[in-house]
Amino acid sequence: MTRFANAFAKGPALVCFITAGDGDTASNLDALVAGGADVIELGMPFTDPMADGPAIQEANLRALARGTRTADIFRIATEFRQRHPNVPLVLMGYANPMTIRGPEWFADECAKAGVDGVICVDIPSEEDAELGPALREKGVSLIRLATPTTDAARLPAVLNGSSGFLYYVSVAGITGMQQAAQGSIEEAVARLKAASDIPVAVGFGVRTPEQAAAIAKVADGVVVGSAFVEIVKQHGDSAPGPLQDYTASLAEAVHSARINA
Amino acid sequence: MTVQSPNSLRSYPDESGHFGQFGGRYVAETLMPLILDLEKEYRAARQDPAFQAQFDDLLKTFVGRPSPLYPAPRVTEHFRKLAPKGKGPKIYFKREDLNHTGAHKINNCIGQILLAMRMGKTKIIAETGAGQHGVATATVAARFGLPCTIFMGAKDVERQKPNVFRMKLLGAEVMPVTSGAETLKDAMNEALRHWVANVHDTFYIIGTAAGPHPYPELVRDFQSVIGTETRAQMLEAEGRLPDMLVAAVGGGSNAIGMFHPFLDDPEVAMVGIEAGGHGVDTDKHAASLTGGKPGILHGNKTYLLQDEDGQITEAHSISAGLDYPGLGPEHSWLHEAGRVRYVPITDSEALEAFQLCCALEGIIPALESAHALAALPQLTAEMDEDKLLVVNVSGRGDKDIFTVAEALGVEL
Numbered sequence: 001m002t003r004f005a006n007a008f009a010k011g012p013a014l015v016c017f018i019t020a021g022d023g024d025t026a027s028n029l030d031a032l033v034a035g036g037a038d039v040i041e042l043g044m045p046f047t048d049p050m051a052d053g054p055a056i057q058e059a060n061l062r063a064l065a066r067g068t069r070t071a072d073i074f075r076i077a078t079e080f081r082q083r084h085p086n087v088p089l090v091l092m093g094y095a096n097p098m099t100i101r102g103p104e105w106f107a108d109e110c111a112k113a114g115v116d117g118v119i120c121v122d123i124p125s126e127e128d129a130e131l132g133p134a135l136r137e138k139g140v141s142l143i144r145l146a147t148p149t150t151d152a153a154r155l156p157a158v159l160n161g162s163s164g165f166l167y168y169v170s171v172a173g174i175t176g177m178q179q180a181a182q183g184s185i186e187e188a189v190a191r192l193k194a195a196s197d198i199p200v201a202v203g204f205g206v207r208t209p210e211q212a213a214a215i216a217k218v219a220d221g222v223v224v225g226s227a228f229v230e231i232v233k234q235h236g237d238s239a240p241g242p243l244q245d246y247t248a249s250l251a252e253a254v255h256s257a258r259i260n261a
Numbered sequence: 262m263t264v265q266s267p268n269s270l271r272s273y274p275d276e277s278g279h280f281g282q283f284g285g286r287y288v289a290e291t292l293m294p295l296i297l298d299l300e301k302e303y304r305a306a307r308q309d310p311a312f313q314a315q316f317d318d319l320l321k322t323f324v325g326r327p328s329p330l331y332p333a334p335r336v337t338e339h340f341r342k343l344a345p346k347g348k349g350p351k352i353y354f355k356r357e358d359l360n361h362t363g364a365h366k367i368n369n370c371i372g373q374i375l376l377a378m379r380m381g382k383t384k385i386i387a388e389t390g391a392g393q394h395g396v397a398t399a400t401v402a403a404r405f406g407l408p409c410t411i412f413m414g415a416k417d418v419e420r421q422k423p424n425v426f427r428m429k430l431l432g433a434e435v436m437p438v439t440s441g442a443e444t445l446k447d448a449m450n451e452a453l454r455h456w457v458a459n460v461h462d463t464f465y466i467i468g469t470a471a472g473p474h475p476y477p478e479l480v481r482d483f484q485s486v487i488g489t490e491t492r493a494q495m496l497e498a499e500g501r502l503p504d505m506l507v508a509a510v511g512g513g514s515n516a517i518g519m520f521h522p523f524l525d526d527p528e529v530a531m532v533g534i535e536a537g538g539h540g541v542d543t544d545k546h547a548a549s550l551t552g553g554k555p556g557i558l559h560g561n562k563t564y565l566l567q568d569e570d571g572q573i574t575e576a577h578s579i580s581a582g583l584d585y586p587g588l589g590p591e592h593s594w595l596h597e598a599g600r601v602r603y604v605p606i607t608d609s610e611a612l613e614a615f616q617l618c619c620a621l622e623g624i625i626p627a628l629e630s631a632h633a634l635a636a637l638p639q640l641t642a643e644m645d646e647d648k649l650l651v652v653n654v655s656g657r658g659d660k661d662i663f664t665v666a667e668a669l670g671v672e673l
Binding site for chain 2: 046047048049050051052053054057061064069070094095096097098099100121122123124126127130144145146147148149150151154158169171172173174177
């Protein structure tokens, strides 16, 4: 069984995002795991994060201002894998830093570092050749995004070649802004699950344990990002404590859906 | 996609929106359905005689087309004197500076707003650097009564106050963008962020022949009126095609509009002028072809200024319209195919050409166009005097007089 399959097998999973190089990333990642994160998304900073809201934009620029390089991100990933052999690790970012040395190079580095999956915001299924074949060749999952604008006609193309889980972006917009209505999430998840066997995780605008619990009742996973990144911004090097506490509150809410299901 | 003919350079992009390895549709999934929709609607519009007729009529009655092809006698004489004996071609200017709003930008804005209305979109957004595309967009939005929001880097808002006021007079809302370096690249990021959250009712009028497919194609097609007119005007004036076309390349829409109708005429040479800033051997320039390498940004694959990790680096040019770290994908492809030669020109060379054009022809060119004019010393020295050379004077320089005065140390 893959790490992804394990993480989603127990019931709804909590997926936690922070930006690599923003603060003491290794300690922050450990705090997320200690708090009960089931899957980790590690953001690769980019100068032009055009799908992100202010919180993650600023985290990208803070990370780059501290001199974070692609090599540092793979070092963080490699060390994370040594400390946490069973927690799935996903790299999330933009096409240019992922493809600049060639997709094969990137896929190879992911495989060597123990990265389980990759989310690339600006490579839709139409441009799959840019990264998808290289990742699949190395056994790294390509995790695609589905959105409220992904209609039934497009969905098969989005699912084709994707694995690990499907990330449902619940609002047409950027990260960290408003949350979608619960009704629309339920409807969308039902539609996605009818079309696919892979787990469906829902994100964008999720901040409170209550929101997370409501989503966990209908989806296989809940993704939280901007809220973590804001804690890192606020607490700097002393972020691990608050991160762990916040993760624990979300994890309890998400995992309680397992028992009540 | 135009009809594919294997021997034609004019038949690109291919069905998937690529020019060779360049172009494409590198956007977030939320935008993909809209981009596909736009492509479909654009194909239908191209086939619709009523769309074309409305576009042509507005170019004539609102923009003031055709723009003249002007034989520039004193500039021709000037460079003939400097050139070796028997060299120094006859120089023509394509006068896009005489268009309504003072530049070629309006051609594209007319075409895109007609598409927006055809698609039932009720709100218009655009990005702008110096404000020229913002003014052109605000102009067409006012003409058709659609609300319009212009994203502009906060630094540019400060630097380009007259254009900010123009946009406001035209009824547009100007949103200062405070992320990143607060210039054109950041304005484009912010416009994309706004668009992704408002795809249902909002049309994004991109200002240059770049961005996700089909933008590079449709912007080029709308701007091709420049080259199509030049061709007819030159045939009428001289009875033959020009020997060389010269145009400045920022995003590259005035250049591709001028070049595209001539791509299959091998006897017509083409030179694109990049902004060399302080020099392409410094870190302060905007010459993406000379100093960059292929990468993915803002929806397309093209040459970009970037570091080895693929982080985008800041561009610099004295001309705000050329101050962008990439360029349209068709230029990247024409560069690699060897069909168009791309040459960098520095800030100071452009400043010199700016003054020369004012003094010799009574025309104040935009700093963008001054880059094209600045290539004349080297280009004319190589060409026989019976040859014909056309410079695309893409815009007028009234907007640039403050920048030029400052660069020359003149207090206004």
